[in-house]
Each structure stands twice: as C-alpha cells, then as structure tokens.
Amino acid sequence: MAxxxxxxFVLWSEDGGIFVPAxxxxxxxxxxxxxxxxxTWREFKGLMPELEFQQLxxxxxxxxxxxxxxxxxxxxxxxxxxxxxxxxxxxxxxxxHADNEFSAKDVWGFGDGDYPGMHYHTCDKVFPESFRxxxxxxxxxxxxxxxxxxxxxxxxxxxxxxxALGIDLFEDLSMDPTYSCLPDGMELxx
Numbered sequence: 310m311a312x313x314x315x316x317x318f319v320l321w322s323e324d325g326g327i328f329v330p331a332x333x334x335x336x337x338x339x340x341x342x343x344x345x346x347x348x349t350w351r352e353f354k355g356l357m358p359e360l361e362f363q364q365l366x367x368x369x370x371x372x373x374x375x376x377x378x379x380x381x382x383x384x385x386x387x388x389x390x391x392x393x394x395x396x397x398x399x400x401x402x403x404x405x406h407a408d409n410e411f412s413a414k415d416v417w418g419f420g421d422g423d424y425p426g427m428h429y430h431t432c433d434k435v436f437p438e439s440f441r442x443x444x445x446x447x448x449x450x451x452x453x454x455x456x457x458x459x460x461x462x463x464x465x466x467x468x469x470x471x472x473a474l475g476i477d478l479f480e481d482l483s484m485d486p487t488y489s490c491l492p493d494g495m496e497l498x499x
C-alpha cells in the first residue's frame with residue numbers, strides 16, 4: 310500500500326463520495342475558488358496554485374489554441390513559435406489578455422466536468438482490495454474515465470477501517486467546491 314496518511318472523503322453525489330489525498334484536495338479547492346471568484350484572467354492566474362495556470366489545456370504549448378499576453382509579453386507558445394506568426398496564423402481572438410474578463414466556462418474542460426478533475430486524484434486504488442470490494446461502487450464516464458464512489462451511509466465504518474491502517478480521514482460533506490475541511494496550516498504531505 311502506498312504511503313498515504315491523510316485523505317478526504319468528498320461528497321460527490323447525493324448518497325456517495327470519493328476519497329482524495331489531502332494535498333490534491335486542497336489544490337482542487339484552490340482551483341475551484343479561482344474559477345468561481347476571478348474577474349480577469351490576471352486575477353485567475355494569481356488565485357491558482359503555483360504552476361497550475363501554465364498547465365491549462367488551452368495553451369498552445371499544451372496542444373491548445375490559445376496563448377496568454379500579460380504586460381506586453383506572450384506566454385505558452387509552442388516550442389519555436391513566435392507570437393507574431395501565431396497571431397497571423399490563428400488570429401488575435403486566440404490571444405487571451407491578462408486583463409480580459411474571466412469566465413470559468415472559457416477554461417478548457419470546465420464545462421464537461423474534466424477540469425478541475427478531483428475525481429482524477431482519487432486514492433481508492435491504493436486502499437486494500439478488500440476495502441474497495443466491500444465499499445466501492447465503480448463509476449465510469451466516457452469523458453472522465455472511471456473511479457469508485459463510496460456510500461455515505463458506510464462512512465463511519467470506512468473511517469474505522471482506514472484509521473486501523475493509519476490513515477487520517479477528513480470529511481467534506483458540504484457540496485461547496487470552495488469549502489475546505491482541512492485545518493489551516495495542516496501538513497499535507499501524504
């Protein structure tokens with residue numbers, strides 16, 4: 310079993326949830342907050358976890374069709390690409406300027422549930438097979454892949470079993486993507 314010490318049970322549906330490593334959970338909460346609260350792309354970039362902004366799928370360097378302009382400099386071009394040739398080829402409308410109005414729906418993957426992808430971070434695969442078989446219900450999505458969802462009515466039993474394995478379990482039953490159930494300043498290394 311992987312060295313996993315802190316996990317969060319996140320309510321995912323009306324009657325079930327997923328387990329996420331605490332460090333990934335906190336990052337996803339920060340991303341959700343940025344998506345919900347940013348007014349401009351500059352603000353969105355500033356609210357995101359370190360390095361997350363540059364990993365967005367829409368940037369040309371990541372296979373997307375956009376570049377980012379901030380204070381007269383261009384970012385996220387494909388290797389060897391020049392801003393002028395990019396603009397000539399794809400047009401100014403594919404340049405996202407830092408002070409442009411921000412909308413979460415403009416972030417690639419947001420509208421179809423692929424971004425942010427808390428379900429990609431599930432840690433149930435490192436749980437003992439007996440635990441997964443006893444509690445886990447497989448979920449499959451053509452877009453997002455597959456993961457296991459766990460019944461909320463068995464939460465206390467699962468908490469006891471994970472505790473016996475030395476895993477601290479935190480609970481986020483809020484359905485508020487910007488709420489964090491973790492204590493401030495908590496060491497998040499798994």
